[in-house]
Amino acid sequence: MPDPAASPTSAIARTPPRGGIATWLRAMRARQWVKNLLVFLPLLFGHKWHDHDLVLRSSLAFVVFCMAASSVYLVNDLMDHAADRLHPEKRHRPLAAGLITRGSAWIASAVLLIVGAAIAWFFVSPQFIQIYALYVAVAGAYSMGLKKVMLLDAILLAGFYTLRIFAGSVATDIVVSQWLLLFSLFFFLGLAFQKRFAELRQWTDPDQPLNRRGYVKADIERVGQLGIAASYLAVLVLALYIQSPDVTSHYAQPRMLWWVLPCLLYWTSRLWLLAGRGELSEDAISFAVRDAASYATAAVVIVITLIAQPV
Numbered sequence: 251m252p253d254p255a256a257s258p259t260s261a262i263a264r265t266p267p268r269g270g271i272a273t274w275l276r277a278m279r280a281r282q283w284v285k286n287l288l289v290f291l292p293l294l295f296g297h298k299w300h301d302h303d304l305v306l307r308s309s310l311a312f313v314v315f316c317m318a319a320s321s322v323y324l325v326n327d328l329m330d331h332a333a334d335r336l337h338p339e340k341r342h343r344p345l346a347a348g349l350i351t352r353g354s355a356w357i358a359s360a361v362l363l364i365v366g367a368a369i370a371w372f373f374v375s376p377q378f379i380q381i382y383a384l385y386v387a388v389a390g391a392y393s394m395g396l397k398k399v400m401l402l403d404a405i406l407l408a409g410f411y412t413l414r415i416f417a418g419s420v421a422t423d424i425v426v427s428q429w430l431l432l433f434s435l436f437f438f439l440g441l442a443f444q445k446r447f448a449e450l451r452q453w454t455d456p457d458q459p460l461n462r463r464g465y466v467k468a469d470i471e472r473v474g475q476l477g478i479a480a481s482y483l484a485v486l487v488l489a490l491y492i493q494s495p496d497v498t499s500h501y502a503q504p505r506m507l508w509w510v511l512p513c514l515l516y517w518t519s520r521l522w523l524l525a526g527r528g529e530l531s532e533d534a535i536s537f538a539v540r541d542a543a544s545y546a547t548a549a550v551v552i553v554i555t556l557i558a559q560p561v
Contacts, residue, residue: 277327277344277355278320278362285535286315288411288434289418296424297500297560304422310373311421315414317366318386324359326393328352374421381417385410400464404446404476408439429491437484441534443477444521448530474526481518485511502559509554517547 289311298304327345335346344350363386370379388396389410397403412434419426446463450470453460460466465473489511491497498504520543524530530537538544 273344273349274358277324277350278358279323280320281536281539282319282323283316284539285411286312286319286414288414289315289421291415291430292419292422292424292426295426295430296422298422298424304424307374307421308418310369311378311417314366314370314374314378314382315385315417317362317369318382318389321359321362321366322386322389322393324355324362325390328355328359329394378417378421381413381420385413385417398464400469403463404439404442407442407445408435411438427491427494427496429487429494429496433484433487433491436480436487440477440479440481440484440518443473443480444525444530445533447473447477448525448528451525451528452531474522478522481522482515485514485518488514500560502561504558506554506558510551513547513551513554517544 290308293299293301293304293308324345327343330340331345331352335341340346345352345355367379367382370382388406392403392406392410396406412431415426415431415434418424446460446465447470449460449463450465450467450473453467455467458466489508492504492507492510497507501507521530521534521537
């Protein structure tokens with residue numbers, strides 16, 4: 251009698267399905283592309299959203315950064331392949347689950363990198379490709395080892411976000427205020443520490459460092475303090491930015507923008523409370539995409555900005 255375990259049907263059942271488009275989008279972390287919308291901020295704050303040429307260049311910069319980020323994510327998963335297969339959640343990632351092969355992941359990463367560079371060079375500007383190369387180089391170094399360096403990992407994450415804003419500035423030749431870059435640095439530093447705090451909150455082994463990170467469980471209080479301080483420094487910088495000539499000259503009612511501050515205080519403070527309760531298990535940007543309160547806060551900020559009458 252034939253062994254059922256050796257039947258073709260059984261073999262097919264044991265073979266994981268190979269990835270289609272949806273699987274590749276998961277592998278490339280398409281849900282993280284929302285972070286690259288930061289390249290549009292120079293266009294927005296420069297009040298140039300009616301310039302179709304600049305909108306196109308910002309859109310191409312967005313596409314280029316999505317390709318670069320996905321390329322780096324694939325390399326990151328290739329480097330962490332063995333560890334991810336043992337992780338209770340990360341083992342479901344397409345590469346760790348065997349839905350895509352390591353060889354195809356290397357090829358896809360290289361193609362994304364090359365196509366992104368070609369778009370940056372031919373369709374954006376030669377200056378923009380320098381920012382692209384800097385991002386790819388530092389992000390690659392981060393994935394291959396710098397993410398294990400305590401504190402430096404959070405500073406680099408904040409720098410990646412700020413670099414996206416600067417990239418949007420280079421792509422459109424719109425000079426961004428130093429206040430905006432400083433706000434971005436503190437704001438995203440707070441979110442980076444918030445992510446580490448949430449990870450430490452769920453880490454159960456007090457004697458072992460956080461998985462592939464330089465933190466231990468005993469660091470959680472200090473990480474929280476550093477993150478909250480950075481978040482509130484961002485609010486202070488925003489207050490100084492609102493009363494600067496860069497802002498007052500672009501709004502008919504600039505005083506209305508002060509109402510943005512309590513909105514930001516509410517949003518950041520709420521996220522820290524959720525992280526402290528253990529209800530924030532991912533980075534804040536991914537959480538905000540699915541959070542109704544975040545959408546409501548953003549809507550209020552938009553209404554306040556419109557009432558301030560941008561000119």
